Amino acid sequence: MAQVTLEGVNKHYGADQALFDISLDIPDGAFAVFVGPSGCGKSTLLRSIAGLEGISSGRIGIGGEDVTAVAPSERDVAMVFQSYALYPHMSVRENMDFGMKVNGFNDGTRKERIAEAARILQLTNYLDRKPGQLSGGQRQRVAIGRAIVKQPKVFLFDEPLSNLDAKLRIQMRVELETLHRELEATMIYVTHDQVEAMTMADVIVVLNGGRIEQVGAPMELYHKPATEFVAGFIGAPSMNFLDVSPAADGVAYGDATLSARPMSAPPARAGIRPEHVGLAEPGDGQIDVAVRVKEALGGESYLYTTTASGDEIVVRADGETPIAPGDRAGLTLPEARLHFFARDGARVEA
Incomplete structure (x- = not known):
């Protein structure tokens, strides 16, 4: 896996600026959560790391390599979106296999990776089902499995649990934490839900208006918030x-x-x-x-x-x-x- 480094990242949309001088180091193997209210820039920052958004200035590094100008497909990252984005006409196995097949992986490697991802995500008995035959939680696990089989340097999650009901969200939080420990992977997770941030993260990055308010471990932010904004955002009910x-x-x-x-x-x-x-x-x-x-x-x-x-x-x-x-x-x-x-x-x- 890999360390992710951001140095002075700025992002403009015409005259509007979405990110302001973002500098951040996410250690190798960390579970980092970007959290903040709607419109704070957390998804824009995640998409910039993925290469889906070009940045206006600054530098992005993954695993010691400058990827600022590298195409998304060459950054060795895998992204899981809020929408499952599964092919409805394909089985679970085919959905997980599709990306590897397009990229020329041999049959043995593909079968091995699908079997391992299905084991980790408890999907072995569902490999021949179509997405329409699965629950919301199972479909989200398929989307995660599609990322796992790529064996990327960094996993990127953009509010992946927001479409699930409350009980499933709690269950999936536990499963993602278990997945992180098993894979020992670098994961970056975006959410507006501070409960998800507190329960899942090694490192929380609190964003407000396109700027970083504070970076730290969950209990550090809880016990010693650097600003009134962080104090009010972390904790439920609010301070x-x-x-x-x-x-x-x-x-x-x-x-x-x-x-x-x-x-x-x-x-x-x-x-x-x-x-x-x-x-x-x-x-x-x-x-x-x-x-x-x-x-x-x-x-x-x-x-x-x-x-x-x-x-x-x-x-x-x-x-x-x-x-x-x-x-x-x-x-x-x-x-x-x-x-x-x-x-x-x-x-x-x-």
């Missing part, structure tokens, strides 16, 4: 944010002191994740709130609460909590769990 102000003894939200530690710069916003907010009796916490909505999910509940100034704070509580909509509660915001951000969104360190 709570409050407008704060400097106080004589630190940082305050209304009458509540949130931190007495000296800061590297004056923070404008404080953030805390729902799972880190503590519950107390009214008057016993730092902030009193009204509970508007309760989502009971069995093992846990989410309380959607509103402060006196109208800010919403989501709290993850025990599934058996008796608190109900219309109740009042006190909230505690542990200082060690708070994140502070400047007016421009950059992280402020204590």
